[in-house]
Amino acid sequence: MTRRADADGWKRDELLVRAAAAPDALALFATASTRLRRLVPFDAAVWRATDPLTGLIAAPIRVENLDEGGCAAFWTSESDPNTVNPFRALAAARIPAAALRESTGDRPEASPLHAAYLRPRRLGDELRAVLRVAGRPWGSVSLFRNADGPAFTAAETELVAGLSAPLAGRLRAFLRPGVVPEEAVAAPEEGTGVLLFDRAGRLVSANDQARARIASVAGDAADGTIPIWIATLVAAGTGRVRVRTRAGRWLVCQASRLDGDDAFTVVMLEPAPVAEVASIIVEAYELTTRETEITRLVAAGLATDEIARRLGITTHTVRDHIKAVLAKVGVASRGELVAKLFTEYVAPANELSVARIRSAS
Known part of the structure; x- marks a missing residue:
């Protein structure tokens, strides 16, 4: 038992050392995920940066072993008042991490997330955490285990919770001045980027400015893929999130659901106000x-x-x-x-x- 505890402590220390040396958020997520898997085995994961002022999903995001699709279902269940361990609650909780099966007495179906997202993907449990420091959420992580796997334990939840502050502190540090790659620097696009989504969350229309602004954050957007930080706003029908472009500029993304039978959702992308x-x-x-x-x-x-x-x-x-x-x-x-x-x-x-x-x- 002593050797096992010592080994786990060494692996945790190595995780934090590697995280502290990560050059950017995606590299941080990659190295933290690889080393965390040795301590808390999982089958799939989603690592997300968040807007520290609102707690909403921003960029970048790392998705492991999960197919495209399901984003709307995940975030619709997240907004359900009956959901278990919502991120908004974990952001203010004494312990910023929780596991679904542990929290529900091994009845994951008690949360809307199970029917909407976990069961269709043959997942049985989720351990989620908000990465926060000084009361601000800078990121979040969801770890998943397959339906035939064991539940996450209280000890594993405690371990992940202990990583919250140091990983959040590293995410926060990435907003400080650094060298911006020359290829990432481009003249700011003029005009407002506008995207229109139907009731089902499908993209109906987008102008050139919207595509250019998405590309400035996520890279090549020619395939029409909608980033998760936009999809989550569309699923909610409203919200406002700030994201940073690869050139170091800031954009604000705002969603609003229109009145009427069609219930279209409009998303606008503009330079973030100075304040x-x-x-x-x-x-x-x-x-x-x-x-x-x-x-x-x-x-x-x-x-x-x-x-x-x-x-x-x-x-x-x-x-x-x-x-x-x-x-x-x-x-x-x-x-x-x-x-x-x-x-x-x-x-x-x-x-x-x-x-x-x-x-x-």
């Missing part, structure tokens, strides 16, 4: 509420004494907060702070709203 980009970035740098306030005032050009008067605190406290912010962001001065946070993130998001005019001399 939303800034909100995600301060989360990525682990800034506290007070540090975020002060950072915004620094960016507005206020001096230390002005910030102190505005917030009703001492200048010494302001300096301490600024010192902490500089350390977290990894810069040495206020100017570098503004350049790093706002030039690298907010300026690209703001570019489309800038009108540049040259008058004749």
Whole structure:
């Protein structure tokens, strides 16, 4: 027993070391999944990045041993009030992981997920977890076992729950400045991307801007495949999620179900507003509420004494907060702070709203 516990501890440590070295989210999911399977055997899995402000599915997503299709069924059951262990509940739960059979007293059919998604795929159990840190969800994972396999145990659920914070912290770190591959950099598309879906969730129409924006996130979209981060919104009929393009820009994807017998769902893809980009970035740098306030005032050009008067605190406290912010962001001065946070993130998001005019001399 001791040797087994030691071996499991070593495998867990190796998983975290490899995850910390992953260059991007997909690589993180791949290495974490490969090594987690040695600790918690599973037959299929879905790893997802999420929008930290809403908890909705974003990009990228890694799907293992599951065929295409079924996304609508999965997320429709997720929105059912009778579903067991919904992600929205796990995001705020004391333990951010749970297994279906364990939670239902070995009666998985008690959850709508079983009839809608698991049984048609001959799956018998799901262990799911929200990857969260500092109260924000940065990702989620679903591990599945075949119907003829054993149920996930309480110990396995505890192990996966223990990986939540470190994996979420790594996902959060990917939003910080990094080198963007030259081939990923392209001029931002103009106009709003629009997609129209029928009642069954089938794509009816899409404009060129929508296809271009999807491709900017997911790569080649010529085959017409709809990303899961869009499909989940279509299944829900409403929602709003932010995704980051391969070039480092941010898009907001918003769905709305129209009135009428046909009940079409419209999805729009647009550059994310500057305020939303800034909100995600301060989360990525682990800034506290007070540090975020002060950072915004620094960016507005206020001096230390002005910030102190505005917030009703001492200048010494302001300096301490600024010192902490500089350390977290990894810069040495206020100017570098503004350049790093706002030039690298907010300026690209703001570019489309800038009108540049040259008058004749």
